[in-house]
Amino acid sequence: MLRFIFTRLSLVVPTFIGITLLVFVLIRLIPGDPIETMAGERGIDALRHEQLRKEYGFDQPVLVQYGLYLSRLVHGDFGRSIVTHEPVISEFGTLFPATIELSVCAILFALCLGLPAGIIAAVRRNSIFDHGVMGVSLTGYSMPIFWWGLLLILLFSVQLGWTPVSGRIAVQYFIEPVTGFLLIDALLAGDFGAFRSALSHLVLPMIVLGTVPLAVIARMTRSAMLEVLGEDYIRTARAKGLPYFRVIAIHALRNALIPVVTVIGLQVGVLFTGAILTETIFSWPGVGKWLIEGINRRDYPVLQGGTLLIGAIIMIVNLLVDVAYGLINPRIRYTR
Amino acid sequence: MPLLEIKNLSVEFPSQHGMVRAVDGVDIMLERGEVLGIVGESGSGKSVGMLALMGLVPYPGRVRADKLQFEGRDLQTLSERERRALTGKDVAMIFQEPTTSLNPSFTIGYQLAETLHVHEGMDRKAARRRVIELLEQVGIPAPESRLSAYPHQLSGGMNQRVMIAMAIACNPKLLIADEPTTALDVTIQAQILDLLLSLQRDRGMALILITHNMGVVSDTTERVAVMYAGQIMEQRPTQSLFASPQHPYTAALLAARPEASDGGRLATIPGVVPGLSDRPPGCLFGPRCIYATPLADKVRPDLRPWMDGLIRCHYPLGDPTRDERIAADGGSAPIPERETTS
Numbered sequence: 001m002l003r004f005i006f007t008r009l010s011l012v013v014p015t016f017i018g019i020t021l022l023v024f025v026l027i028r029l030i031p032g033d034p035i036e037t038m039a040g041e042r043g044i045d046a047l048r049h050e051q052l053r054k055e056y057g058f059d060q061p062v063l064v065q066y067g068l069y070l071s072r073l074v075h076g077d078f079g080r081s082i083v084t085h086e087p088v089i090s091e092f093g094t095l096f097p098a099t100i101e102l103s104v105c106a107i108l109f110a111l112c113l114g115l116p117a118g119i120i121a122a123v124r125r126n127s128i129f130d131h132g133v134m135g136v137s138l139t140g141y142s143m144p145i146f147w148w149g150l151l152l153i154l155l156f157s158v159q160l161g162w163t164p165v166s167g168r169i170a171v172q173y174f175i176e177p178v179t180g181f182l183l184i185d186a187l188l189a190g191d192f193g194a195f196r197s198a199l200s201h202l203v204l205p206m207i208v209l210g211t212v213p214l215a216v217i218a219r220m221t222r223s224a225m226l227e228v229l230g231e232d233y234i235r236t237a238r239a240k241g242l243p244y245f246r247v248i249a250i251h252a253l254r255n256a257l258i259p260v261v262t263v264i265g266l267q268v269g270v271l272f273t274g275a276i277l278t279e280t281i282f283s284w285p286g287v288g289k290w291l292i293e294g295i296n297r298r299d300y301p302v303l304q305g306g307t308l309l310i311g312a313i314i315m316i317v318n319l320l321v322d323v324a325y326g327l328i329n330p331r332i333r334y335t336r
Numbered sequence: 337m338p339l340l341e342i343k344n345l346s347v348e349f350p351s352q353h354g355m356v357r358a359v360d361g362v363d364i365m366l367e368r369g370e371v372l373g374i375v376g377e378s379g380s381g382k383s384v385g386m387l388a389l390m391g392l393v394p395y396p397g398r399v400r401a402d403k404l405q406f407e408g409r410d411l412q413t414l415s416e417r418e419r420r421a422l423t424g425k426d427v428a429m430i431f432q433e434p435t436t437s438l439n440p441s442f443t444i445g446y447q448l449a450e451t452l453h454v455h456e457g458m459d460r461k462a463a464r465r466r467v468i469e470l471l472e473q474v475g476i477p478a479p480e481s482r483l484s485a486y487p488h489q490l491s492g493g494m495n496q497r498v499m500i501a502m503a504i505a506c507n508p509k510l511l512i513a514d515e516p517t518t519a520l521d522v523t524i525q526a527q528i529l530d531l532l533l534s535l536q537r538d539r540g541m542a543l544i545l546i547t548h549n550m551g552v553v554s555d556t557t558e559r560v561a562v563m564y565a566g567q568i569m570e571q572r573p574t575q576s577l578f579a580s581p582q583h584p585y586t587a588a589l590l591a592a593r594p595e596a597s598d599g600g601r602l603a604t605i606p607g608v609v610p611g612l613s614d615r616p617p618g619c620l621f622g623p624r625c626i627y628a629t630p631l632a633d634k635v636r637p638d639l640r641p642w643m644d645g646l647i648r649c650h651y652p653l654g655d656p657t658r659d660e661r662i663a664a665d666g667g668s669a670p671i672p673e674r675e676t677t678s
């Protein structure tokens with residue numbers, strides 16, 4: 001197991017170099033530079049432009065800039081935003097809990113609905129429930145996030161007025177950030193009004209972001225369960241006279257979870273991509289919205305740092321998923 | 337009261353050709369402590385028939401029987417719950433593939449203790465002690481160290497021993513062993529069979545042994561049922577069945593044993609088992625039977641008492657009048673000569 005973790009960790013460094021290089025080059029391919037963007041409509045005279053370029057180091061060859069950036073990175077310096085002049089790492093740290101809160105809730109939403117739906121669909125295969133779940137999940141999977149988000153806003157916020165349109169909490173509440181997760185902080189502060197407000201803000205983005213993972217988890221759980229239910233050891237479990245619930249929930253599910261966990265791990269990357277769109281639609285103050293603004297402002301340090309940090313987090317989560325995979329599947333622990 | 341009484345058991349599966357019968361009118365009667373062998377070619381319905389007894393016929397299959405009684409209790413009218421309390425406790429079953437029959441995600445200690453927990457309500461500690469005892473009884477060395485092993489860490493033979501331990505955990509009155517040694521090495525096969533038989537003797541439990549191997553049947557069983565295409569063709573005490581088979585199919589099976597071959601060539605039965613959907617109207621063995629008559633091709637024989645057992649044949653081999661009757665029914669009684677191939 002330890003060796004397995006070490007092998008995985010040794011892949012981290014080359015992956016990081018790859019990510020940084022890619023981001024570094026790609027954002028410099030976008031026409032326009034940060035200085036022009038800052039100057040806006042009024043424009044800027046050539047002399048001052050040149051001066052500022054020098055100040056930020058944009059006049060040097062890209063490779064030199066890249067080398068400088070890397071050497072600062074090694075010392076833990078992610079640079080400062082060109083726009084706000086705040087350290088990238090601290091901006092990220094402030095915004096990231098909002099993204100985490102949204103993503104974790106979305107995944108929980110997907111799991112809480114997707115696992116039971118997939119299990120029941122498999123146990124009652126070819127029933128109306130099964131066909132319903134499969135149809136709905138196919139629709140959910142193919143729904144563009146933008147369209148789906150706007151549709152929900154139109155219905156629940158505009159027509160019914162049940163949920164707020166955007167943001168994370170109503171303005172009248174102020175919650176001292178302790179964990180950075182508003183739901184938890186509101187509860188810690190004992191402010192139930194704030195909790196309800198935060199929850200009502202969270203519901204729609206959570207559903208929008210959780211829809212694709214929900215569809216994937218439901219379908220994957222169903223097919224994994226179907227396969228497992230045909231296995232000899234399920235027949236053995238039934239021959240032992242175990243209650244049906246135990247056969248399904250313990251003997252079958254434990255084995256069906258193995259491919260499902262892998263799929264959930266792969267969904268983490270998809271989730272962050274989705275979070276960027278979702279946060280933009282709902283003006284959710286997280287790193288996704290921050291990155292989109294960074295692109296619009298050509299805020300190179302923000303884009304570089306943000307992408308790198310998100311990449312790091314995805315890699316860590318995938319590693320954790322692999323470890324979890326080893327824990328639920330005794331067959332792989334010994335063979336690696 | 338017999339331990340087990342099955343009358344006219346049939347199992348049907350839906351297919352493109354409508355319902356097809358995998359098991360067709362099977363009768364089985366078993367006394368306490370008796371050892372019954374069931375033999376027959378692949379696909380003759382041996383496994384499905386026993387799964388029906390366990391209540392484990394897979395999803396679209398439909399089970400019907402005039403009588404399905406265990407210790408005088410009608411299994412068909414029991415509630416799900418009562419039936420489950422019986423399966424795994426009083427009737428247990430082991431299967432052909434020991435390695436895939438155990439759950440790969442749980443230790444064998446857990447899988448064994450689970451049975452004891454569910455049926456006997458044993459707590460963790462008591463179950464652990466009993467599991468070690470059981471593993472000892474089935475001849476697994478150093479049982480304590482095996483408790484935390486996963487099935488993939490044990491050999492096929494060891495896994496089959498674990499399966500047997502699991503099956504006998506609650507002292508069943510009937511153990512069904514469905515080709516328990518087919519997937520194992522030849523050397524291990526004998527050990528597992530010996531183990532099964534000694535357990536059977538020590539505990540006085542009844543044993544139904546499903547096998548392809550006529551040699552195993554003659555060594556181990558008291559009575560044999562010969563199945564063909566979902567039906568029992570002949571059912572008699574082992575010794576007399578081997579000494580004087582009454583059904584032409586039994587005779588052909590015995591002649592096809594390697595031991596019975598007179599050097600070099602192995603006898604085979606010409607033709608193939610009819611498929612589930614192309615059953616002939618008359619005797620199911622008719623198309624392959626060298627004694628078949630126009631009558632046998634039209635009228636399906638019933639399973640009827642004959643000599644010291646049961647038979648499903650118009651012209652049992654030991655019937656002194658059979659030659660005349662075959663001739664009278666328009667058959668050309670051939671000189672019974674064995675087909676041989678190389």
Ligand SMILES: Nc1ncnc2c1ncn2[C@@H]1O[C@H](COP(=O)(O)OP(=O)(O)OP(=O)(O)O)[C@@H](O)[C@H]1O
Pocket residue numbers: 349358376377378379380381382383384385394395397612
């Ligand atoms: N789930 C199922 N659906 C449809 N048909 C089935 C199913 N299970 C078994 N059958 C059919 O029932 C018939 C009897 O099968 P069974 O497994 O009982 O044979 P068997 O005598 O045990 O053979 P073997 O010696 O190969 O184990 C076969 O023709 C098989 O195709």
Ligand SMILES: [Mg+2]
Pocket residue numbers: 382383384514
């Ligand atoms: Mg079989």
